[in-house]
Amino acid sequence: MITVRNLVRTFEVTQRAPGLQGALRSVVRRETRSITAVDDITFEAHSGQVLGVLGPNGAGKTTALKCIAGLLTPTSGVVEVLGHEPARRSPDFLRRLGFVMGQRWQLHIDLPVWESFELHRVMYGIGRVSFVEARDELVDMLGLEPYVMQQARKLSLGQRMRCEFAAALLHRPSVVLLDEPTLGLDFESQVQIRRFVAEYVRRSGACVLLTSHYLADIDALCEDVLAISQGRLTYRGSLRAIQEMADDSKRVRARLAQPLQAGTLARLGSDVTVVDHSATQLVLTMPHGRAGAVVQELERVGAVTDITMGAPPLEESLSRLYRGSSLS
């Protein structure tokens, strides 16, 4: 359904030296530099799949999604969605694409929600019968009954986001791009959105790309993920493999009675990673089998008052992937 091959997208940005002199010089001569937001990315996604797209801020996730939606033209490489070249924005392609962005609103804020739905029907040329069928199904699935008569501006963020989902899916798209759809929502609203997306994919067989900084979204919905960092694809595979990597490590948190003596950390070994070290606390990550020896060594130097052990958070494994480390 979605094929992305060697996708590159660059932006030209104006560069200005700091201060008044820089401002004056930029009036005379505009200097630009090129940013490579997406750098040689290749992947595919299929019908019925929710593919998670992970990466730190500025990694290039939204830029990649915009290339897939045809909102941006690739600098080079190939993007093919449902047999279409998205950048051509053909009506047939647009009728089969849905895009929900956490920070951008499609609903008209001054109109009652149902009127925005009507506008959407006209814009997409949806037949009356299939529109009513899709609208009623979405209103039911998302629990929108109490909100459809209200102006969008009067809804809470969570209520409005659920209405946004309905608007974006009224034309029953086969490819759905979700860019931070749960951003800023409370726990309950996040859970509702996750349940809805899972059910929508089950019923429609749509192909979904999902970016989210909330790992719980990815965990609930995606078997497979892409990790992108500085525009490059650093991982393509199962989320389970990342979880297993986290399970193979141990996190040791020690409260320090006094600052550690120089050389103590170096003596723990090169397979021990220092996550946090201050005068009062030390947090380390290490391979599972090394935890006992590390704790013994810390106790031997006599600097610790309390030690706790557990699995490191999944985010830590992800950070390693963003840095380009392999899972092995």
Ligand SMILES: Nc1ncnc2c1ncn2[C@@H]1O[C@H](COP(=O)(O)OP(=O)(O)OP(=O)(O)O)[C@@H](O)[C@H]1O
């Ligand atoms: N229109 C633009 N003009 C210039 N630079 C841009 C433009 N859009 C994005 N960029 C740059 O491209 C890079 C990738 O941005 P992008 O928004 O794709 O990242 P992201 O992974 O979605 O980040 P976040 O998680 O913070 O939303 C950033 O360095 C950003 O500043």
